[in-house]
Every structure is written in structure tokens, then in C-alpha cells.
Amino acid sequence: MHKPVAVILVNWNTAEYTANCILSLQQYCDESLFDVIVADNGSTDGSLQLLKTQFPDITFIDNQENLGFAEGNNRAIEYAIKEGYSYSLIINTDTLVDEDIITKLYGHLQQHPEAAAVQPAIYWMHNKTQIWNGDGHFNALLGTTSSNTKLPVSNSNHITAQWLTGCCMLIRNTALTEAGLFNKQFFLYYEDVDLSFRLRNKGHQLHYLFTCKMYHEAGVSAKTGVTKEGNLNPVIHYYVSRNHLWIIRGYGKPMFYPINFIYNGVYYLALLTYLKLRGRNEKVKQLIKGLKDGLFTSKQLIWPENN
Secondary structure, three states, rough: OOOOOOEEEEEOHHHHHHHHHHHHHHHHHOOOOEEEEEEEEEOOOHHHHHHHHHHHOOOEEEOOOOOHHHHHHHHHHHHHHHOOOOOOEOOOOOOEEEOOHHHHHHHHHHOOEEEEEEEEEEEEEEEEEEEEEEEEEEEEEOOEEEHHHHHHHOOOOOOOOEEEOOHHHEHHHHHHHHHHHOOHHHHOOHHHHHHHHHHOOOOOEEEEEEEEEEEEEEOOEEEEEEEOOEEEOOOOHHHHHHHHHHHHHOOHHHHHHHHHHHHHHHHHEEEEHHHHHHHHHHHHHHHHHHHHHHOOOHHHHHHHHHO
């Protein structure tokens, strides 16, 4: 009989971070509850072989190319569902734990059948007193997503959220089968928001278990080192802007579109001006492309299963 939880990590040239994450899970979490599945997205630094050598007893899926966070995870989730795991723990490689988060998250879903997924409080790695991501919100009036960085005041150990982060969420595989996996069209960024909305549209709740914690460095795979464009890969501006607009188009309220356009138009114009003044021309190019594709890509291409 399988263990109930498949821990899914997508590795892309981050062998050291992936290894440290696995080691922290093995050290602090009850290994009778989970197996680790690493999906490698075509790493070019030899990290897949390094990880296989260090962890010969875990499962590896070689995607052979960079499928993005969404489809990279999907390949491992499909494997987990086929193999009979009840839950998938989606977790970023640049994270660490110092408590048994798997027992806590698993126990919570066992006790709360109304919830399809649950996430812990995720603190910054460099400041373990400050929350990086808590319960997610979507402001339909402004067309913006946000995450609470303050602990909620509640008589319970959890609250409901509008969206959960793909940095760390435990999801029922039955709910994924019902609502669908991550939308591969998003590639990376906002794919967790999209999945969260689809889970809620199926009648499920999303829970934020703020009494459970972990730590995140944030953005390791997006950093390129210091260049004339800064240390953030310019293509990130493409995916963030494009997918943000897709979320507005998919889940916003048309009556608020004029306000969405004005508010976000001012923001993106200010960002473009800043990048241009700093000489970040490739980032300007990627941002403009992202805004164009975000506004004009057909919904039939973004959500083909809905058409």
C-alpha cells in the first residue's frame, strides 16, 4: 500500500537547493507519510545525475526540456495519481522546514473534507520572523492579487483563502482529477491562482493553516546574476504581466474592467518608464510583449477545456 502523500519538486538547475529541501523534509517530517518525486525540467548543469546519486531511493521523472512550473509539476502529479497517492504536496525547491509540516497539512485535510487544498504560513528564509506568503486574496475592483503577510486573528488554527501559492500546497488528488491540473499555458507564475479558482469553482474550500510554517528563499530559478539588465531574468516580466492579465480576463468582473485597465495601466506604464530609464531594454521588450499577449491571446487558447 502506498504512502498517502507524494511530495513533488520541480528541479531546474537547482541541485543544491533541491537536495537541501529534501534533506530538511526527511529530517523533520514523518517519512511513513510521504515519498519524494523529483521532476527535472531539462537541467543543463548535471543536477539530475547529482540528485540521483545522492538520493537513489526516490523517484525521478526526466522531462528532458523546460516545461515550466505548471507542466513540470503536472508530469509528476499524473504519475502520483496513476500510482495511487491520495495527496500531492507541491513545494518549491528553494524552501526548508524545521517542523513536521507534512503531518500537519495531511492531518488538516483528513479532518476537513470541505477543503481541497491547504498551505502553511511561508516565511522568508533570510528573515524567519516575517511572512512571505499567507492567505491569498483577489481584488476584483482593482484586478490585483495579494497575500497577507500578517498572522490572522482567529479562534481557529486556519482560515479560508481565495488562492493558495504553488510554493507549498497540499492538494487532494481527487480534487485535481475533478478540476484539472495546473494550466500548462501559464508556464510559470499565476498558475497557482488559476488552479485555486478552478478548485473553488468546483465547490471546494482552500485553507490557510497559519499554525504550520516553513521558509522560502524566493526566486532562485529566476535570478541570472548581476548583468546590465539587473539580476532578474527579463523573461520573468513577460510571464508575470501576461499571466496577471489572463487572471483578470478569466476571473475578474467585466463591470470593473475600466477600473482594472486604469489602475493596472498606470502601474505598468510606471514600470515601463522605470525600466527604460535604467536602460533595461530587454526587460522593456519582454514586458511589452507580455502585456500584448495578456490582452489579446484568445481565451480558447488559454483555457481550451472551457470552450
